[in-house]
Structure formats: C-alpha cells, structure tokens
Amino acid sequence: MDIIDWKENRRRLMSNRILTSLSVTEIPWTVPQFGYYKVNFDASFYKLNKSMGAGLIIIDDAGGFQGAGSIPSVAEDEEQADALAAYEATKMARTKAITNLQLEGDCVGAVNDLNGKQGSIRWTTNSIIRLS
Numbered sequence: 001m002d003i004i005d006w007k008e009n010r011r012r013l014m015s016n017r018i019l020t021s022l023s024v025t026e027i028p029w030t031v032p033q034f035g036y037y038k039v040n041f042d043a044s045f046y047k048l049n050k051s052m053g054a055g056l057i058i059i060d061d062a063g064g065f066q067g068a069g070s071i072p073s074v075a076e077d078e079e080q081a082d083a084l085a086a087y088e089a090t091k092m093a094r095t096k097a098i099t100n101l102q103l104e105g106d107c108v109g110a111v112n113d114l115n116g117k118q119g120s121i122r123w124t125t126n127s128i129i130r131l132s
Contacts, residue, residue, distance in 0.1 A: 029104075031063045036100040041089040043081035043107075050074050054085035056092055067096065079121055082107030086114060 032038035038059045045052045052075045058066040071088050075081040086105055093101045105111055109121040 031059060032061050032102045034061050036061055036102050037066060037093065037098045038102045038104055039089040039093055041082075041085040041103065041105045043075075043078070043085035045075055045078045045081040047077075050076065052081040052084065054081070054088050056085070056089050058092065058096070058098070067092065079107065079109055082110045083113075083121065086110050 029040075039056055040059070041054060041056050043052055043054045052073050054071040054073065055068075056070070057068040060066050069088070069092055071085075073081075073084055075084055082105060086103060086107075089103055089105075090101070103111075103114060113121045
C-alpha cells in the first residue's frame with residue numbers, strides 16, 4: 001500500500017463517520033497574580049482497572065518552580081480522578097503553608113465546583129471537592 005491508497009482508505013473511512021465539532025478555546029498559561037502561588041493539577045484515568053494518577057506543580061508569582069508531585073490512586077471515573085487531583089493540589093499547598101493560592105486544572109466541572117458553582121459535578125464527587 002502506498003500513500004495514495006492510504007489517503008483514499010482514510011477518506012472512505014472518515015466519510016462513513018458522523019463528525020461532531022467541538023469548540024476549543026486556547027487559554028495561554030500565565031504566572032499567578034502578585035503575592036500568590038499557582039498549583040496546576042491534572043489527572044489521568046484508566047477505565048479498565050480504575051487506576052489514576054495525578055500530577056501537580058507549584059509556581060510562584062515570578063514563575064519560579066516551588067515544587068511538584070505525582071500521586072497514584074484509584075477513582076470511579078475521569079471526573080472523580082480530576083477532583084482527587086484538585087484535592088491533592090490543595091493538600092500540597094497546605095503542607096507548604098501556602099495561603100494565597102490559585103488552582104488551575106482542565107476539568108471544567110471540578111474547577112466550577114471549586115469556584116462555588118454547586119451542581120457542576122456529580123454528588124458522588126462533590127464530597128472530594130468539599131475537602132479541598
């Protein structure tokens with residue numbers, strides 16, 4: 001098979017699929033505001049055995065690295081994995097006695113709930129956010 005055959009096969013396969021369009025807004029990363037620290041958090045989730053991992057990094061207002069961590073755990077789903085990552089981020093900040101904190105993550109439901117928009121996540125995950 002050459003590249004022309006591959007492209008033709010791909011075109012045929014794609015023409016049989018119903019494609020949906022997602023709107024993605026790119027937001028550039030910025031340092032936290034003066035006097036604050038930022039903890040960026042994210043999680044990965046493996047559905048087959050419900051394992052997850054959380055990654056965290058702390059940056060100061062000058063963009064300086066202040067710490068990082070990774071935490072293996074288990075979760076029921078992706079949302080709960082991100083909620084656990086948010087919890088670990090706040091826990092890490094508390095151990096470093098950080099009081100002026102900005103959290104940044106990519107799970108809209110978890111972030112909205114952290115910002116006080118209750119009902120953004122399932123009730124089963126809400127208790128994790130409340131611990132944060």
